[in-house]
Amino acid sequence: MSTKLLKNAYKRMFRHYGPLHWWPGETPFEVMVGAILTQNTAWSNVEKAIANLKKAKLLEPHKLYRLSPAKLAQRIRPAGFFRLKTKRLRNFLKFLLDEYEGDIGQLKRQPLGPLRHKLLAVNGIGPETADSILLYALDKPIFVVDAYTRRILHRHHLVKADATYDAMQELFMQNLKADVPHYNEYHAQIVNTAKDFCRTKPRCDHCPLNGVNW
Ligand code: SF4
Incomplete structure (x- = not known):
């Protein structure tokens, strides 16, 4: 079930932002x-x-x-x-x-x-x-979790507010194929979505994740 949800959420964010080319850094x-x-x-x-x-x-x-x-x-x-x-x-x-x-x-x-x-x-x-x-x-297939990830997952009732880092990471890694470019892009999309929409006061009306079939 979560696999479909996570893929659906990604599609919506990616459709909104396109590729984000993370992480900024020359080396x-x-x-x-x-x-x-x-x-x-x-x-x-x-x-x-x-x-x-x-x-x-x-x-x-x-x-x-x-x-x-x-x-x-x-x-x-x-x-x-x-x-x-x-x-x-x-x-x-x-x-x-x-x-x-x-x-x-x-x-x-x-x-x-x-x-x-x-x-x-x-x-x-x-x-x-x-x-x-x-x-x-280092291009290793590991999913990065941060406070923005927690906020979005919690607001969509996928984790408790006090979920551990490891539990949130497992949610992604057990449901998505271990793939460096995809993990890279997914985390970047979450950060952008949270900064632009899922703020302290959420702006759900225009958010790409509004209505996502979580
Ligand atoms: S701002 Fe977007 S991610 Fe945050 S709760 Fe609203 S719809 Fe969900």
């Missing part, structure tokens, strides 16, 4: 950095921080880790919570350098399950960030 490493910086902040702020790093030619694992924490904090300041994010970014960089010599190719060759487990063990990397890195930077 897998840039996507990883963006996934960490975007925690609790708008993407427009992340873009400023990434632009700072690019301008200084620092978007490379070794160079970024060699930068002092104070200088890194200064560069990523526009992304907000910059002290905390400096620590999180450096934890991730240390992991990347210690385990894979900063080589994204090596990281990409790791099997999904064990790699996800290792990412989640890095201090400051939660499920949403880990899965964003896995899906959008």
